[in-house]
């Protein structure tokens with residue numbers, strides 16, 4: 600199994616159980632976000648859950664981000680919210 604660490608975009612929660620999405624999975628999720636379609640896990644086809652992340656106070660360059668989580672395999676990753 601390739602050991603490519605996904606960029607950790609979640610600010611220090613350390614609670615992403617199943618690890619991050621790999622690059623191909625991230626690309627698919629980003630495309631789906633852009634289209635506004637239902638998000639499905641690239642690995643197990645479960646409907647993904649999105650949670651809005653609040654920017655830390657005083658960090659104005661952080662845009663709205665969404666933490667996307669798969670409730671089945673517990674992969675997760677942070678994505679830019681297109682709002």
Ligand SMILES: [Zn+2]
Nearest residue numbers: 640643669672
């Ligand atoms: Zn999954």
